[in-house]
Amino acid sequence: MASILLIEDDHRIREALARALATRGHEVRSSATGLAGVEDALAEEVDLVVLDLGLPDVDGIDVLKMIRSVSPLPIVIATARDEEAEIVKALDAGADDYVVKPFSSDQLDARIRAVLRRLGSDDDGGPVVVGQLTIDQRARSASLGDESLELSRREFDLLLFLAQRAGTVIGKREILAEVWRQPYGGADKTVDVHVSWLRRKLGESAAEPVYLHTVRGVGIKLVDPDA
Numbered sequence: 001m002a003s004i005l006l007i008e009d010d011h012r013i014r015e016a017l018a019r020a021l022a023t024r025g026h027e028v029r030s031s032a033t034g035l036a037g038v039e040d041a042l043a044e045e046v047d048l049v050v051l052d053l054g055l056p057d058v059d060g061i062d063v064l065k066m067i068r069s070v071s072p073l074p075i076v077i078a079t080a081r082d083e084e085a086e087i088v089k090a091l092d093a094g095a096d097d098y099v100v101k102p103f104s105s106d107q108l109d110a111r112i113r114a115v116l117r118r119l120g121s122d123d124d125g126g127p128v129v130v131g132q133l134t135i136d137q138r139a140r141s142a143s144l145g146d147e148s149l150e151l152s153r154r155e156f157d158l159l160l161f162l163a164q165r166a167g168t169v170i171g172k173r174e175i176l177a178e179v180w181r182q183p184y185g186g187a188d189k190t191v192d193v194h195v196s197w198l199r200r201k202l203g204e205s206a207a208e209p210v211y212l213h214t215v216r217g218v219g220i221k222l223v224d225p226d227a
């Protein structure tokens with residue numbers, strides 16, 4: 001999907017993230033120090049940088065500024081620092097997004113995809129895969145394992161929308177706005193009804209969710225049950 005440079009000094013985190021992102025279809029390379037990271041970010045073919053802030057040689061914020069001073073390369077900060085001031089500083093310095101450790105690789109992947117989508121360099125229209133679920137955007141078909149799913153147009157759009165953001169809770173308002181193009185729609189029930197239809201087709205229920213989880217008062221998220 002994308003070529004990602006991981007700048008992270010902790011080798012366990014680096015290897016775990018590299019593996020997790022690679023299994024999600026990304027091509028991943030990594031740098032263990034800030035300066036090596038800046039060099040790699042500018043020298044290699046990279047679509048996006050995932051940057052740790054606590055680095056041994058140069059602070060991540062300075063790495064961010066160095067890259068940003070010469071390149072618009074999208075940068076997602078992934079760090080243990082969770083102070084508001086630190087987050088604001090990173091975003092002001094040109095970070096495209098920010099995730100605080102510990103985060104799931106699903107969340108990081110969703111944010112990477114969201115940043116790339118926003119910048120228009122992602123979505124090659126290729127299949128979206130989450131667990132046993134495969135959604136072919138071009139053919140507008142979906143399958144669960146070897147079973148193909150018979151979906152209505154809206155069900156397909158909803159499933160694709162949620163699968164592209166797997167691991168992230170999406171509010172019903174946002175779903176209505178994006179899938180139904182109803183920015184002011186008050187009919188949350190529309191979403192609920194389609195989610196329940198989708199659940200039936202996926203062979204699950206609200207009481208025993210597998211892929212589709214309702215987060216009460218917040219929204220819906222689609223997850224990989226095997227992750």
Ligand code: CA
Binds near residue numbers: 008009010052
């Ligand atoms: Ca670190």
